Structure formats: structure tokens, C-alpha cells
Amino acid sequence: MTIHMRQWVRAAALTAVVLTAGLGACAAGDNGSVSVLGTWTGDEQTQFEQVLNAFQTKYHIKATYTGTRAVSQVLASAVQRGFPPDVAVLSSPGELRTYIGISHGLQSLAGVPDDGTRGPLWHNLQMLGSSTRYAVTVKADLKGLIWYDTKRFTSPPATWSDFTGKPWCLGMEATPASGWPGTDWVEDLLLHMAPDAYPQWASGTQGWSQDAVVQAWQSWGDLLTKQGAVRGGLGTALLTNFGDADAALTTGSLPCAANHQASFALAGYATDGKVGVAPFPDATKPRRWEVSADLAGMFNDTPQARKLLQYLASDEAQQIWPQRSDGTVFSANTFPDATESTIYKDGWSRDIAAVLAGRACKDGPDWCMHPDQTVLCFDASDLMPPTVTGAFYRAIVAYLTGLDSGQPALSADLKKNLMGPLDTVSQAALMNDSNKKQHQWWNPATVCGPSSNGTGGT
Amino acid sequence: MTRRAPTRVTLRRLLIALVGVTAAVLAASVSAGVALHGTATDFHARSAPSIVDVLAARGALVEADAAAACSFATGGAKVAGPGEQYQNQISVANQSLAQVAEHNIAGDLASQQIQLIDGLLAAYTGLIEQADATYRGNAPLGAVYLWYASWLLHDPGTGIFHDLDVLYDDESAALNEQLRSGGTSRWWTVAWTVPCLILLALMVLTQIYLRRRFRRRWNAPVASATVLLLALVGMMASLSYDGQQVTQAWQTDNTAATVWKAQQNVTASDVLTGPMPAMLGCTPSTSAAACPAASSFGALNSGGCDGQQVALSGGDDLRRADALAAGAADTTLDQALVLAVALAIAALVVLGLLPRIEEYRYRPR
Numbered sequence: 001m002t003i004h005m006r007q008w009v010r011a012a013a014l015t016a017v018v019l020t021a022g023l024g025a026c027a028a029g030d031n032g033s034v035s036v037l038g039t040w041t042g043d044e045q046t047q048f049e050q051v052l053n054a055f056q057t058k059y060h061i062k063a064t065y066t067g068t069r070a071v072s073q074v075l076a077s078a079v080q081r082g083f084p085p086d087v088a089v090l091s092s093p094g095e096l097r098t099y100i101g102i103s104h105g106l107q108s109l110a111g112v113p114d115d116g117t118r119g120p121l122w123h124n125l126q127m128l129g130s131s132t133r134y135a136v137t138v139k140a141d142l143k144g145l146i147w148y149d150t151k152r153f154t155s156p157p158a159t160w161s162d163f164t165g166k167p168w169c170l171g172m173e174a175t176p177a178s179g180w181p182g183t184d185w186v187e188d189l190l191l192h193m194a195p196d197a198y199p200q201w202a203s204g205t206q207g208w209s210q211d212a213v214v215q216a217w218q219s220w221g222d223l224l225t226k227q228g229a230v231r232g233g234l235g236t237a238l239l240t241n242f243g244d245a246d247a248a249l250t251t252g253s254l255p256c257a258a259n260h261q262a263s264f265a266l267a268g269y270a271t272d273g274k275v276g277v278a279p280f281p282d283a284t285k286p287r288r289w290e291v292s293a294d295l296a297g298m299f300n301d302t303p304q305a306r307k308l309l310q311y312l313a314s315d316e317a318q319q320i321w322p323q324r325s326d327g328t329v330f331s332a333n334t335f336p337d338a339t340e341s342t343i344y345k346d347g348w349s350r351d352i353a354a355v356l357a358g359r360a361c362k363d364g365p366d367w368c369m370h371p372d373q374t375v376l377c378f379d380a381s382d383l384m385p386p387t388v389t390g391a392f393y394r395a396i397v398a399y400l401t402g403l404d405s406g407q408p409a410l411s412a413d414l415k416k417n418l419m420g421p422l423d424t425v426s427q428a429a430l431m432n433d434s435n436k437k438q439h440q441w442w443n444p445a446t447v448c449g450p451s452s453n454g455t456g457g458t
Numbered sequence: 459m460t461r462r463a464p465t466r467v468t469l470r471r472l473l474i475a476l477v478g479v480t481a482a483v484l485a486a487s488v489s490a491g492v493a494l495h496g497t498a499t500d501f502h503a504r505s506a507p508s509i510v511d512v513l514a515a516r517g518a519l520v521e522a523d524a525a526a527a528c529s530f531a532t533g534g535a536k537v538a539g540p541g542e543q544y545q546n547q548i549s550v551a552n553q554s555l556a557q558v559a560e561h562n563i564a565g566d567l568a569s570q571q572i573q574l575i576d577g578l579l580a581a582y583t584g585l586i587e588q589a590d591a592t593y594r595g596n597a598p599l600g601a602v603y604l605w606y607a608s609w610l611l612h613d614p615g616t617g618i619f620h621d622l623d624v625l626y627d628d629e630s631a632a633l634n635e636q637l638r639s640g641g642t643s644r645w646w647t648v649a650w651t652v653p654c655l656i657l658l659a660l661m662v663l664t665q666i667y668l669r670r671r672f673r674r675r676w677n678a679p680v681a682s683a684t685v686l687l688l689a690l691v692g693m694m695a696s697l698s699y700d701g702q703q704v705t706q707a708w709q710t711d712n713t714a715a716t717v718w719k720a721q722q723n724v725t726a727s728d729v730l731t732g733p734m735p736a737m738l739g740c741t742p743s744t745s746a747a748a749c750p751a752a753s754s755f756g757a758l759n760s761g762g763c764d765g766q767q768v769a770l771s772g773g774d775d776l777r778r779a780d781a782l783a784a785g786a787a788d789t790t791l792d793q794a795l796v797l798a799v800a801l802a803i804a805a806l807v808v809l810g811l812l813p814r815i816e817e818y819r820y821r822p823r
Contacts (some may be wrong), residue, residue, distance in 0.1 A: 042615050066570050074577035174611040176581035238602050241609075273642050394588065401599040 033062040034304040037075060038089035039294070041067040043267075047329065048138075051320045055311045061304045070176055071134060079104050084299035087308055091294050092142065092382045094441065096135055097128040099297070099394035101434070107301040109133045110308060110320040116313045119165050119358060121376055122332040124446040125293060136313040139321060140332040142263040143290035143379060144188045146281040147249055152257040156278040156365070160223070166257035170230045170237035171245025172397060181242045182220075182400065183381040185260060187290055189335030190216035190284040190378055200445035202380030204388075204430055207438045208419040217399065217418070221409025224400070225252050231256035234404035236396065243268075250274060262292065263352045267328035271346045279367040288368060288448070289355060292379040293332060304393055319343060322353075330356055358450060377448035385441055391422055465671060466818035469811055472664050476807040478662055481652040483687070484800035487694055490650045491793045493641030495700050498783040500563070500640070501704060505633045506780040508561035512626045513715055515554035517573075519582075519618060522547035522613055526586055530593060530604050539590040548583060555579070564628040565635065571625045578618045582610050627742065632713060641703035654691050657803075661687065664811070674816060679810030683803045690799045698794060702784060707779030 010352050040048050052063040068074055071088070073096060078084045082104050088095045091151035100103035112131055118137065128134045148157055154167050174180055188388045195213035201213055214364075230237050232254055237245070242261075246268050249259045259265065260280075269275040279287065296312055298305045299303055317329040320338065327349035334357045335343070344350045351368040356376075359410040361368035382387050395418045402417075403409060433441045525543035529535045557570050585607035593600025611618045637643075661684045668677045 068574040068577060070577035070581045072577075073580045074573055077580070078573065154766060173606060173609060175606045175613070176578075176585065176605045196641065235598075239605055375725065397602055398592070398596070398599055401596065401602055405598055 003132070028322055030304070033058045034087060034302065034306045034308050035063045035085040036077070036087045036089065036296075036308070037071060037085040038065060038067050038296075039069060039071040039091060040089075040224065041069065041224045047324050050324050051312070051317055055260060055308060055317065058127035059307055059311070061307060063308060073176070075099075076240065086300040086305040087296050087298055089294050089296045091292065092385045092386070092389065093125055093128050093135065093293075093295055093378075095336075095386045096295055098128070098386060099299070100128065100130065100134060104299065106134055106431070107298045109136070109298060112298075112306050112310050112313075114310070114313045116315055116333045117335075118333045119450070121446075121449040122293070124443075124449075125378065126295070127447075128295075129306070129442050134346055135297045135433040136309050137332040138294045138296050138312055139291045140291060140330050142330065142356055143184055143292060144191070144288075145261060145263060145265070145352075146278045146280060147246075147259040147265055147269065148276050149249055149257050150257070150274055150276045153276065156276055157175055157258065157281065158278065159281050160367065162281075163258055164226075164349075165228065167228055167231040169245040169248045169256035169259035169261075170234075171242040172238050172400060173241045177393055179396035180263075180381065181245075182255055182396030184262070184290070184379070185220050186213075186216050186396070187380050188260070188280050189219050190227070191288050191290055192280055192284075194298055195284075195288055195375075195448075198377060198380065199444040200384050202378070202447045203440045203442040203444040204384070204426060204433075205444055207426060208422040209415050213411075214419060215416050217414050218409050218411055221399065221403055225409065234400050234456060238404065263330055264328070266323065266348060266352070271348070277348055277351075278365075285363050286375045288375045288377060290379055291356065291376045292382055293406050296447060327353075332356065354410050371450075375448050375450060378446075383442045383447065384426075385433060388422070388426050388441075389393055391425040395422055461728075462800070464818075465814055467820070468667070469815045471518060472660070472667065473692050473815065475662075476660050476664065476811070478808065479657040480800060480804045482802075483650070483657050483690070484797065486650040486653050487690065487796045488793060490641065490646040490694065491796060493643075493646055494697055495641065495793075497636060498701070498704065500636060501633070501783040502656065504561040504779055505563050505629075505636060506708075506783065508558050508563055508629050509633065510777065510780075511554040511561065512622060512629060513718075514528065515551045515558065516619065516622045516626075518550035519548040519579075519611060519622075522551065522610055526589075527604060530600060535590060535593050535600070540586050541787055544586070548709065551579065558625070558629075559622065562629070564625075564632040566633075568625060568628045571621060571628060573623050575618060575625065578610060578621065582618060583608050585610065590784055594698040612746030616732065626715070633708065637705050642705050646701075647698045650694050651691075654687065654694075657687055658684065661807075668810075668814065677810045677814075679806040682808070683806035686803050686806070687800050688802075692797060693792060693795060693799075700785060701705060704782045705781045707782060709743040711779065 027208060036052065038045075045065065048067075049065055052065055056063050066085070070419065075084065075088050075090070079102070084104050088096075106128075109126075112133075114133070114136075116219045122137050122140070123133075125136060126135045140368060144384065146157060153162065153380065157163055170181070172178055172181055187198075187202075190201065190213060193216055197210065197212035200206040201208070201210070211405050224234060231245070231248060232240070233436045240248075246259055246265045248254065248263055249257050250269065261406070266277075267354070279289075296309060300308055315333050315335060318333040321329045321336065322331055322333060322343045325345065327344040330353055340350070340353060340357075340359075344353045347364065352365065354368045354371070355374060358371045358374065360371050381392050384392065399409075399414075399418060407413070430439060430441065522544045524542075526535075526540035529541040529544065530540060534541065555572060555575060559569065562568050562572065585603050589600045589603035589607060592603060609617070614620060661680055664680055665677060665684075668674065668680070769818060
């Protein structure tokens, strides 16, 4: 080897070392960092961090996630002190929109590209009732599902009489938001008993004392106070965590027969045929479903936060979590059929994903075969201002405690003791809302709508 | 055949070696003293307070929860709400958390953890207020909110105690690292011991050489320097011992705190036989899965409302370690003494060897 060649070899080796060191530094996140606050802990946190890891690998931006069930309190405190996280994920668009226009509050996502494919319903949700996009839908859930023990039901339950003598799994404890599982019950009953009243009530244009709402509460009370209708009785239901109640469908010494729970319960049930799933009993068309979503908003307008939100909205990122969870987590984005079939492999996953995406399921049950006859409505308690949502949760707990103490679910008592105070709280919240001139906190026209029509989100 | 170095050259070499190693002894001893001072000061000013405050916050919340549960269970809540003891202990918990935030040694992750605990604590006090607000008119509803509040503390996966334990572990890990790599590290003992031993060996060799070459029993200045060196070794050993005592006291306390925390984790059976579940119709005949919340009701069962004071342990040895660290941090006099002794050693060595070197100034050997 000549001296000249040796010099070239040394130069090449040096270049390789420098490049390797540079790449290593990039991999460590030398394009900055972004902090994320959210509500997910445990397995959900692990799975969401896998999405963030993919982001970190792709853009070399370090993403640090902090999960807590007290996300509302932590975020409010951080914003008040002037040190919010770069990105926060909340399950309530109503709460997220309270941070618009305040110091260190929610920042507009104007100019952040949205490459995800999702329908106008989800697009409206991301606007948070304003004219600008403020949020990105990280994941979605289909509500109004009835999970049932197949040994206790010879066929999928379709009417309320099918549940006679079969105890419901019921758990209201979800501290610090105990009571929310009950709000899903009231919302679903109202949505199916008085579909026209639901958007008006959810948006604040009509109050709690209207007959349709009172009727929904009363129907729920009648259902729960029947002999043996609730596993362990209402006192036990009040103290039982909703996750433990979900698990009681398949395990435990005090089993139950049916569980009214959202699609996230799927993660706890094996696909061995012991558990079945059916829609909320309602034979009318179009079929209505309640849906919810976790929304990410930007609190510090940095290039890293913008890049993360752009990534979270993309079809690429939206596929990661459903894939890692074996199809038990759902996206609001619509994927091509070939992609869907690789993510959602078993029947339930495919059926639920089809309803959320507004597609006809293949070889599925009737409830997912007709997307043209399907309407999705957002979870009303998630659209309400936080003070109203909190009052709703507490009204649920108070109602069940009263029923447990033997108080009858009379319409007059309900109006006086619960609906009246809820109306007062709602009126106060409306006075403080940016939409108070319209006497609403949300546009009722965007509460419900057909699911995806396949159009782009932008 | 090897040729011996001339005496003057050997003496000069010995002098240079002795002065050089004395300088090394001085540098190593002062560095060890400075490192110990730094670690002990950090321990006294930040590390120990941060950990004591995490334990204090935890203890205060255990007491607050038990006090609130007692107030509701005995009916006192109808006039006194959750009670003065509850208010006092919540105040202690808040102040302790503020102190942890100020003294935090575990970095950003611990800061985030403190924020999470603050958020959960706000939710906890909100639930107790809700229990208080509803209890007067609707005792079962008040009891439900008390249960929710207590569960928020005790939930094994995401409760406040769990988050406080994570914070404790973060602060402990940071302290362990500080003690392992700081001035209390055994490597610092090695760092000053090795040059001292070399200097001692050189001094002995010098004495032997001088005795053979000059037919004198002792070189008094070098012997005095040796005595001073032994005194310096004693002084440094005492400092190192203090550092090790700090580490040992902390380790003892860490073990005690772990045991104490485990004692606070009541079991489902404690809960099922408590007074509140009975008020809600959740009795021992109900399955444990149906009443999963573990709470301060367990503390009530063991001590009853008369003896609701929860014995606070953990932190005693840490306070002893803190006192030791405060002593170890005060090394100004020690370092001045080390400097003086080392300079005296150097001066005595020069005083002992220079006249002998001078004797050979005009001789070939």
C-alpha cells in the first residue's frame, strides 16, 4: 500500500467515525425535544410510547410522555403557572376548548399539515367548535356496545327483555372522574329513545329538565332497581372500579352477565367465544352510535410540537397503536382495505373499525353492514364544559346512591333534586362560554353525523 | 557490574521524590476533603431534606386520610367536616411537597412526578370536600366520596402513595448515586491512602539510607515529618469514617422507610371489615373483587378512631445521617490543618536532607 493510499484510507476511516458519531447524536434526539402530557398509564402508556418512539426514530426529536389520571388538574396547574407541556392529550374536547385564547393556552394548528384520511365528523371535532383546527384525534372509541357472557345468552341480546334476570356488570369508581360510566348509560338511552333531543342537549341549547332527558334517567333507574339487575347491588357498583366491573364478565367469584362498555373493553376479553358483543338495543334506522376520542392539543408552539402533531395525525402514526394493541385500539383515520385487514384481524375488531370508518363490514353482523344507515354522535359529557361534566358525574353518583337507599326514581324528584341543579350549573357555564351569544357550547349540527365518507381531513 | 549513583545525586533524588509525593499527598487529601465537603453539604442542604419531606408528605397523608375517615365514621363530620387534624395534615403534606420541589435532586423526571402528585392531591382534597358537602344531608353519598378519595390515595397502580413511592425511589436513586460517586466514595479513600503510603515508604527508605551513609541513628526532621504524616493519615481516616457513617445511616434508614411504607398498604380484608363499607352495604359476604378499594379504613380497624395517630417511622436514621453530614460538611478547619501539616512535612524533609546534600557540594561522591 502506498503512502498516498494510506492517507486516503485514514481519511475515509475518519469520515466514517465522524459520520457514525453524528448519526448517533442525531438518534439521541438532537433536533430538540417535545413533552407530552396525557391520561394513559400502564399498558396504554407503553403502547402510546411506542408511537412516540417511532416519531423519535423518524425525526430525531426526543418525545417525553407523562401519564396521570389527574391530567385535568395537572394541566390546569401547569397552564396557570405558565409552564404547560408542549402537547397535552385530553379525552374531552369540551375541556380542551376552555384553553383557547388564554395565556399559555391552546395554540392553533393552522399551518400544521394534516395528511390523515378521516371523515368530516372527526374533522369538525378537531376544530373544537371554532373555525380553526386546534386538535388531532389520537384514537377513537365506539360506545354503546353490550359485551355479554355467551353462556348466559343463547343468542345476541336485542331487546331489554333479553336481559331480564341477568345481572349487569356495573362499576362507577374511576377517581377522580367517578361516575362517568353512568353518563354513558344516560347518553345512550337518550340517544336511542329521543335521537332528535340528543344533539340539542349535548350542545347546551336545551337543558336537563326536558322530558326526554328525565325519561332517560328514569329508564336507567328502572332498569337498575329490578331484582338482581346489578352484580352485588348498587352499593357495590358505586365502589367498584369500572375496569374491575369489566373483568367480572369473565372472572371473579361474583360474575355478571352483560357489560355496557366502549370498544376499549375489547382489550380485556379473549376471542375464545366466551364473550359476545351486541349493539345497544334499538331496532330503529338509522342506527345511532355514541363515539368518543382522545385529542392532542399544542400548548407550546414549537417546531417540535408541530412536527409531533403532524405525525400523530398521519395514517402512518395512526396505524402503530392499533397494530401494537392487536387491534383493540381504534383510529379515526380511514385506512385502505388491505391495511385494515392486517390491523384488525378478528371479527369484533373488524366490525368496530368498520362502524367507526363508515365502511360495510365483510361477513359481519347486521349492525355493521349498512354504513349508509349509520349515524355517529359524540359523547355528550365530553363536549360539555368541564364544570357541567363534573356535575354530571356527581349527579350519577348521587342518583345511584339514592336508588341504593331505596329512593324511587320519580320524574318529579329527578327534576327537583338533580336536573334543576344541573340546569343551574349549565346556565352558569354558558355565561362563561365563548359561544354564549348562541346559547350553546357546541354547534348542535356537528354533534352527530354520518361516519367517514373517505374525504381527506384537510 | 552496576555503578552506584553518587551520594549527592541520590540525596537530591530522594529530596525531589519526598517533596513531590508530599505535594501529591497534599493534592489528594485536599481533593478528598473538598469532595467530601461537597457531598456532605449537598446531603445536608438538599438530599436529606428532599427524602425526609417525601416521607413527611406520605405520613401526613396517611394521617389526614385516617382523620377524615374517623370524622365521618363517628358522625363528627356533621359539625366538623373532615376535622382539624385532617386540615393540619393536608397543610403539612402540601408544605412537604413544596420543600421536595425546592430540594429535588433527581432532576426533571422527579419534578414532573411532583407535579402529578400535586394534581392528584388537588383531586383528593376536592373529593373530601365533596364528601363533606354531601355528608350532612346524605350520609351514604358522603361515604361514597370518602371512599373515592381514599382510593385515590391507595390505588396500588396509580394512587398518590404509589406516585410518592416513585418519587421516593427517584430521590433515593439520585442520593445513592451521589454517595457512590461523590466524596463518600471509597475511591477517594484509595486516592489519598496510596500517596500517603508511598510517602511513608520513601521516608523509611530515606532514614535507612541516611543511617547507612552518615552513621547516624535518626534524621530528626525526617522522623518528625513521618510523625506528622501519620497524624495526617489519622485525620483523613477520621473524615472518611464520617463519610461512611453517613452512607450507612442512610442505608439503614432506607430499609426502615421501605418497611414502614409496606405497613401502610392495607389489604382488601382490612377494607371489607371497616365501618365505611358496612355503611354502603359492602359487607364481608361480598366478594373482595366487588370491593377492591384498600384505604385508611384498614388503619381504623387496627387502631380504631381513638388511636388514629399513625406512627410515623422512617427518617430517624436519615436525620442522624443528616447530622453526621452537617459535621462532615464543616471541613474548613480540617482542610487548613491538612494544608499546614503537608507544608510542614515538606519543610521538614527539606530541613532534614538539604544539610546532607550541602555536605557533598564540593566532593565528587
